[in-house]
Amino acid sequence: MKVTVLSGGVGGARFTRGLLAHLRMPDVGRGRPSEVTVIANTGDDLWLHGVRVCPDLDTLMYTLGGVVHEEQGWGRRGESSHMAADLAGYDVGGDWFTLGDLDLATHLARTQLLREGLPLSQVTERLCRRWQPGAHLLPMSDQEVETHVVVDGPDGGEQLMHFEEWWVRHRAAPAARRFVQVGLDTASAGPGVLAAVLDADVVILPPSNPVVSVGTILAVPGVRAALEATTAPVVGISPIVGGAAVRGMADQCLRAIGVETSAAAVARHYGRRAEGGVLDAWLVDTVDAGAAAELAADGWRVGVAPTLMTDVPATARIAAAALALVLG
Amino acid sequence: MKVTVLSGGVGGARFTRGLLAHLRMPDVGRGRPSEVTVIANTGDDLWLHGVRVCPDLDTLMYTLGGVVHEEQGWGRRGESSHMAADLAGYDVGGDWFTLGDLDLATHLARTQLLREGLPLSQVTERLCRRWQPGAHLLPMSDQEVETHVVVDGPDGGEQLMHFEEWWVRHRAAPAARRFVQVGLDTASAGPGVLAAVLDADVVILPPSNPVVSVGTILAVPGVRAALEATTAPVVGISPIVGGAAVRGMADQCLRAIGVETSAAAVARHYGRRAEGGVLDAWLVDTVDAGAAAELAADGWRVGVAPTLMTDVPATARIAAAALALVLG
Numbered sequence: 077m078k079v080t081v082l083s084g085g086v087g088g089a090r091f092t093r094g095l096l097a098h099l100r101m102p103d104v105g106r107g108r109p110s111e112v113t114v115i116a117n118t119g120d121d122l123w124l125h126g127v128r129v130c131p132d133l134d135t136l137m138y139t140l141g142g143v144v145h146e147e148q149g150w151g152r153r154g155e156s157s158h159m160a161a162d163l164a165g166y167d168v169g170g171d172w173f174t175l176g177d178l179d180l181a182t183h184l185a186r187t188q189l190l191r192e193g194l195p196l197s198q199v200t201e202r203l204c205r206r207w208q209p210g211a212h213l214l215p216m217s218d219q220e221v222e223t224h225v226v227v228d229g230p231d232g233g234e235q236l237m238h239f240e241e242w243w244v245r246h247r248a249a250p251a252a253r254r255f256v257q258v259g260l261d262t263a264s265a266g267p268g269v270l271a272a273v274l275d276a277d278v279v280i281l282p283p284s285n286p287v288v289s290v291g292t293i294l295a296v297p298g299v300r301a302a303l304e305a306t307t308a309p310v311v312g313i314s315p316i317v318g319g320a321a322v323r324g325m326a327d328q329c330l331r332a333i334g335v336e337t338s339a340a341a342v343a344r345h346y347g348r349r350a351e352g353g354v355l356d357a358w359l360v361d362t363v364d365a366g367a368a369a370e371l372a373a374d375g376w377r378v379g380v381a382p383t384l385m386t387d388v389p390a391t392a393r394i395a396a397a398a399l400a401l402v403l404g
Numbered sequence: 405m406k407v408t409v410l411s412g413g414v415g416g417a418r419f420t421r422g423l424l425a426h427l428r429m430p431d432v433g434r435g436r437p438s439e440v441t442v443i444a445n446t447g448d449d450l451w452l453h454g455v456r457v458c459p460d461l462d463t464l465m466y467t468l469g470g471v472v473h474e475e476q477g478w479g480r481r482g483e484s485s486h487m488a489a490d491l492a493g494y495d496v497g498g499d500w501f502t503l504g505d506l507d508l509a510t511h512l513a514r515t516q517l518l519r520e521g522l523p524l525s526q527v528t529e530r531l532c533r534r535w536q537p538g539a540h541l542l543p544m545s546d547q548e549v550e551t552h553v554v555v556d557g558p559d560g561g562e563q564l565m566h567f568e569e570w571w572v573r574h575r576a577a578p579a580a581r582r583f584v585q586v587g588l589d590t591a592s593a594g595p596g597v598l599a600a601v602l603d604a605d606v607v608i609l610p611p612s613n614p615v616v617s618v619g620t621i622l623a624v625p626g627v628r629a630a631l632e633a634t635t636a637p638v639v640g641i642s643p644i645v646g647g648a649a650v651r652g653m654a655d656q657c658l659r660a661i662g663v664e665t666s667a668a669a670v671a672r673h674y675g676r677r678a679e680g681g682v683l684d685a686w687l688v689d690t691v692d693a694g695a696a697a698e699l700a701a702d703g704w705r706v707g708v709a710p711t712l713m714t715d716v717p718a719t720a721r722i723a724a725a726a727l728a729l730v731l732g
Contacts, residue, residue, distance in 0.1 A: 126515030127454055156486045158505035159512070165534050166513040177486035177505050184487070185494040187454030206493050 077110040080276040084117045084289025085132040086149035087315060087323055089139035091282035094391025096210050112211035113272040119223035119257055119292035122240050124170050127183040128190055131240065133200055133215060134182055141207025152178040172245035197266045214272060216293045219263035223288055226253040239288060248325040252332035255288060257295055265298045273302035278402055281312035283322065283383065286342050287329035294354065304349065309356040309402035312346060313383060313394060314339040317361040322384065340367035348376060357401045359383065377401065405438040408604040412445045412617025413460040414477035415643060415651055417467035419610035422719025424538050440539040441600040447551035447585055447620035450568050452498050455511040456518055459568065461528055461543060462510055469535025480506040500573035525594045542600060544621045547591040551616055554581040567616060576653040580660035583616060585623055593626045601630035606730055609640035611650065611711065614670050615657035622682065632677065637684040637730035640674060641711060641722060642667040645689040650712065668695035676704060685729045687711065705729065
């Protein structure tokens with residue numbers, strides 16, 4: 077069984093780890109070996125101090141490779157910050173972004189390989205040889221695409237800010253007018269990305285940020301069309317539970333695009349494939365049974381289950397519920 | 405009094421530290437404030453894992469800034485290697501070069517500023533704001549010049565190897581046929597470099613490697629001509645004591661260019677200005693009194709003094725002896 081996941085960072089990585097745990101269970105798949113492909117958002121990538129940082133790819137690698145800092149959700153377990161503490165002495169800025177010593181090894185290896193001329197997809201494959209994530213990790217694009225946030229400028233005009241600067245440095249405080257994916261116009265889907273959607277047996281939108289993670293992947297030329305064309309069912313898991321983002325600041329992102337922070341509103345934002353959207357089914361948390369009923373009344377296929385990814389077994393059950401919703 | 409030093413890494417840095425200590429003494433200069441400019445070899449610079457490393461500039465900054473790893477002679481005191489230990493897990497090579505966590509902060513700050521478009525001279529000035537080296541630190545050139553070693557290839561032919569790879573990774577073991585400065589043809593002297601020679605009151609060739617450190621600086625277009633034209637006396641301190649390099653593997657470098665490893669041979673290699681060379685005077689160690697007599701018989705102005713830079717006061721005395729030789 078081929079499963080394809082469109083993922084951002086922490087939420088998507090944790091979900092995929094649960095999905096892999098579920099698929100490894102002896103009674104799953106009835107003898108059909110499963111193969112998981114993760115299409116990762118690279119819109120958060122940035123050049124920092126001359127090295128290329130790919131937050132979502134790294135979080136996926138570390139989480140699936142078993143070396144993530146568990147409480148934090150990103151970065152390496154046992155991390156230190158000798159370099160960063162010293163770099164502050166040079167006063168060259170950029171210190172709002174955490175660059176741990178171990179994490180930096182990833183950025184340096186990646187930057188070296190990129191400078192040698194390898195595309196990001198091959199660089200990612202090379203880095204994954206070390207971490208053995210148990211899934212194919214595909215950057216959404218080999219071209220540089222960077223999400224920027226349009227915020228109020230000092231003169232009442234507009235100002236562009238890299239998404240990571242808005243998110244990490246300013247904790248999403250400046251009101252976002254909209255998001256702009258710089259480079260997206262001329263970008264194309266990375267090698268294997270469209271095929272992973274078209275040839276899948278099931279496609280999953282995990283509880284990642286629907287605007288700047290999954291939304292950015294969907295905006296890559298060809299991806300939305302592949303989702304429309306694939307014979308695989310597409311199931312999503314709501315990142316909104318009880319009217320709030322489970323993690324991160326998805327509400328600030330949703331507000332910017334005029335979408336209410338609710339499980340039902342995000343479903344309608346994605347839309348049903350039957351009506352030109354990308355979803356066949358939607359899994360919401362048990363606290364959102366009301367939203368489920370409302371969507372079902374409108375003809376949606378909706379599942380209800382506990383969706384808090386408190387640990388790997390709980391997350392495996394969420395993955396099982398999502399798969400059951402479309403595969404029966 | 406304006407003093408200009410043409411320096412490589414460890415030897416030149418230690419000498420300059422002693423020179424600064426000497427010039428700070430109350431009875432020196434008779435009220436004339438002194439100003440020291442160091443023209444640093446950048447031929448050892450390299451791109452490693454996507455960041456720019458400048459070994460000699462760093463050694464000068466750390467040594468003059470008081471943060472060098474004293475026993476080692478290069479790198480930072482209190483250094484750690486968390487990043488490097490982890491990077492080895494990616495198997496991308498380059499692990500023959502030590503990249504300490506603190507040292508890496510310098511490389512990242514430098515790479516960021518270079519990528520922002522600043523020339524190396526301005527980047528160096530910026531980094532020196534932190535370390536306050538007490539001397540003007542000038543890269544010999546703003547263009548990338550990289551010393552390569554021509555060694556025997558596997559097929560009996562020739563093979564090019566970056567100097568740092570030959571020196572650090574292979575401990576200068578493969579016989580060097582010759583040295584090639586890649587990029588030198590199109591390089592020009594960095595801002596202030598020629599003026600620092602032309603306007604100096606005294607120019608010093610410290611006990612740096614005469615082939616790949618001082619030799620490379622001398623090969624930068626205009627530098628040798630400036631040394632010929634300057635009204636300042638030029639004094640050198642022999643890096644060879646008792647027929648051996650005090651530090652490093654200068655003998656392997658001298659052999660490649662057909663120069664004997666002796667205090668007299670290096671002096672003749674540099675040559676007297678009166679005869680088209682670059683030196684007015686030459687300071688040798690007390691164990692090389694024989695070489696001094698031989699050179700003096702040929703009309704050289706030669707000084708004899710203990711030249712082992714065992715500590716800062718001893719090095720200050722060497723600087724004093726060198727200055728006394730040409731300034732009286």
